[in-house]
Amino acid sequence: MANNQSGSGSRLVAATLAFILVAFTFSTIYVFAARVWWPPETISLMGPVIDAQLVRTLIICGVIFFLAQLLLAFVILRYRDRGQRAHYSHGNNTMEIIWTSATAILFLALGIAAESSWAELRLRGAAPGAVQVEVTGQQFAWNFRYPGPDGTFGRTDPTLINDSAGNPLGVDFDDPAAQDDIITPVMAVPLNQEVEVILRSKDVLHSFFVRELRFKQDTVPGLAIRLHFTANKVGRYEIVCAELCGMQHHRMRTYLEVLPPDEYQSWLQEQAAF
Amino acid sequence: MATEAHPLVHEAPQGFVWKYIFSKDHKVIGIQYLLLAMVSVVIGMYLSVLMRFHLAWPNAKLPFSDDIMTSEHYLALMTMHGTIMVFFVLTTAPQSGFGNYFLPIQIGAADMAFPTLNMLSFWFTFVSLMVMVAAFFVTGGAPISGWTAYAPLSALGEIAGPGLGLGQTLWIFSLAIFCGASLMGSLNFITTTLDLRARGMSLMRMPLTVWAWFITAILMLLAFAVLLAAGVLLLLDRLAATSFFIPGGLVVSDQLIAHQGGSPLLWQHLLWFFGHPEVYIAILPGMGIVSHVISCFSRKPIFGYRAMVYALFAIALLGLMVWGHHMFVSGMSPYSAFAFSLLTMCIGVPSAIKTFNWIGTLWGGKIRFTTAMLFAIGFVSVFISGGLGGIFLAQPTVDIFLHDTYFVVGHFHLTMGVAAIFGMFAGTYFWFPKMFGRFMNESLGKLHFWISFIGIYAIFMPMHFIGLAGHPRRYADTTGVDFLAEMNPVHLFITIVALVTVGVQIVFFLNFFWSMRKGKKAEINPWHATTLEWTVSSPPPHDNFAGRPPTIYRGAYEYSVPGAPQDYSPQHVPEGVSAPVSDR
Amino acid sequence: MTARTATGEVELIEVGGGDRGPASAESRPGRGGDGGAAPLFPQRIYISGIVLALAAMLMFFMALASAYVVRKGLSGDWIPLGLPRILWLNTAVIIVSSLTIERARRLLAPQAAGLRGFRGWPRRWRGWWGLTTALGVAFLVGQLIAWQQLAAAGIYLATNPSSSFFYLITTAHGIHLLGGLVALSVVGFRSWPAEARVNHSTAVTVSAIYWHFLGALWVFLFLLLLVGR
Known part of the structure; x- marks a missing residue:
């Protein structure tokens, strides 16, 4: 027994380790609870629902985190080697059953609580009459297309795509529906109106991410993904790319303008004039 | 027993090359794996240090260099950091390294079931690492598509970005070789655990380390086969103009890509079918050791x-x-x-x-x-x-x-x-x-x-x-x-x-x-532990138990048994024998 | 994950209490390999090994099969592939080869050897074994002819996803079958000294398991290519 005793069961080691665990636990909980870092205030109708689920998860995980780390700290302090004899036990089936079913119920309930908001966000289609915007990602820019007064997007053809000639989406201007399409490098949406975005990509995967909208969706070449949101606060927000798309991934940024309906209309007309 | 040749007891090899390089001894192979993982972890850590340096001081020149890191350089480091760490450290050291060394000893076997396969498995891993590292030195450098290599970025070739040409191809080849190595290794682990346990070593007497390696090996066997299939498909898209993952009508840098109708999501499904089990492949052996x-x-x-x-x-x-x-x-x-x-x-x-x-x-x-x-x-x-x-x-x-x-x-x-x-x-x-x-x-x-x-x-x-x-x-x-x-x-x-x-x-x-x-x-059993690795000398002899496989009398963790002479009761000591034979 | 095999040689030790006394340990059969086993019995580790290798191969082909189903379901560019008629013949050949290798395996089974002694069977065994090998070669040649017919019709690897999958799946299966042929040849022509690490019975059983798997796998893949066109 001579060799393995160096520092074993030492009060100093036990106390230090327990102290680190406690300090880490409290400081982590402080940063989360005081919201030192937190998602920006939401501007989406569904934002509060998502945030509520985030907070619910944070509280449940926070309590488990707190209890588990402190229990670990306690056990280290209490049962360090002081020459006592260890308690001989192979476990306790009742306790196994209790904590198995407790965690199962807790985690599954939390998971099920999140499902209804997911259904609302992703299973329900946009209401008829929602403002339509086609979002197309490319290395390394965002393009937004509005159908114009006729409410119909013109035909596109990849062979017509020519960035330098000012047709990044390959819109076929021989199509009558394409005549009034508006293509912009920034996105504007009207306040308090449901917006249906049609997400596309020209080349590789990108991801359309607006923090304030609590909105993130990969744009997948070959797919047109339809999702919807309603912005309820006027302002200018950053749109970034959240899926690695190549060299300039980190610079693939533009803006979302949430405008009152009249300003939105005049913005559209302004863009159409170009 | 000594006269009955154990089919797996191979003669102790002679000469440096057969003893330390192309060794079939599971212990040597285990240490080879650990050393390979150490080299890999140093590379992986170095890459992460460079990345962290760039994130903190984006406009500063890199240490020992006249260059400011470019974004493609950063992404190449990120890809290689992830790949090297996931495959050559987290998969290699805890499973193939410690598992190779201790699984046979802990179940009372003389070696792995298939020593030659075991040696091949290591050398495949070694070649795989060489091919992976070679990606740094080819034209365009290492790939920038991340360790997940999402298609179509990873499938399009050089046109989509630097490193996505030859670098990405080498990356896929390296992982395909790694898949082969992992399949050989996991097959060996499972067979050894099932068939070569010593007398009395019932499944529920095995150390939890053995359980963890065994279950991890099952995961590897199932998951790496799927990664191999995914890699083959990606390689064909890149080299043989097929369209498994590349959709039609893509325009990259104003250039129309001549592929049709593939599905980028298919790659993600295949990758993550491997990739999520991979997370557990990395951590389960740790759980066993802990x-x-x-x-x-x-x-x-x-x-x-x-x-x-x-x-x-x-x-x-x-x-x-x-x-x-x-x-x-x-x-x-x-x-x-x-x-x-x-x-x-x-x-x-x-x-x-x-x-x-x-x-x-x-x-x-x-x-x-x-x-x-x-x-x-x-x-x-x-x-x-x-x-x-x-x-x-x-x-x-x-x-x-x-x-x-x-x-x-x-x-x-x-x-x-x-x-x-x-x-x-x-x-x-x-x-x-x-x-x-x-x-x-x-x-x-x-x-x-x-x-x-x-x-x-x-x-x-x-x-x-x-x-x-x-x-x-x-x-x-x-x-x-x-x-x-x-x-x-x-x-x-x-x-x-x-x-x-x-x-x-x-x-x-x-x-x-x-x-x-x-x-x-250190003496034979310095921690006063109960499992079989502590019954043989340190380091253990070539065939672990000198042709006398132990008999197992109890579970793996019998510490502080009331009435027992010491606070640990080794697995191989019969009831009533006061001191562990090996400690005398 | 129990590795039960056709021969029933592999059995997991009953999941017993870890802290049972030595009595239960003594009553169990030794697990230390097959040192004392008669050389006629297939050696357990090799049976386990081949079954596990087959599990990995099955995962590989299942990944390809599910990619096939997904890729076909997702896209609008899929053109059904007219399969060359010779594939039906190839399928018949590989099914027959499964029967012939089974015949050979049973000739070598310990019971048969025990009944007939060591004389008499090796020549008949070699006949069935050689026939299997020849059928395997015939199958591969048939697959090559199928490729040739497709290529003559202008259908190559990258022509359409359906042809990509056809070439990929037949190649992958063919490579595995080629490996099987190498094994059959080695087992058929090598002489088996008594002190060989792998005994003859093991080699035959392992090859037969692998060969049956390749046959069944081909039938599955053929049905996938046929029905899932």
């Missing part, structure tokens, strides 16, 4: 041994069914998100069982704070912290915001990265006396632990924080986005802590190599 070490230094049997085994199985089984939780915002059917989400939440249950059982083992124990034990306790703490992050990411609603942010980076680094590495450290400090007959220096070991433990939390918890604030991952720098400016101080903080934490790993390496030659001599 259980082993905690029981020994608490001087207590494992609390709920059977529950631990069933939990390992449950984690592995669920791990094969939850790959879709990486794809909530990928464009996959939103209906499938329900199933993937709830199944993922279910993984929280066996994880909690393991955590409670570790704490239950400590409870009422007689805890000795060796360095191995400190790392094992650190593992439990990190596993709690990292694991709970998974509860956020498992819910599609919450994941919408957190997906592909630094929250994910922090989460997986804590769980599959740090926890797995703490498992390796625990194993290294614990088994070093067996492998080399000498102790590692405990004072340096403790220094290594304290700084590492504080360091990893100070690195990876802040990543959770800025992820919660919406910081996207895989950004070469933060200058392109306004809202990231306020997070720069956090990057600076993380980088400084990372430099210190990486620095203290040098202490570990010095301790490791110094102790091999100069460490304090």
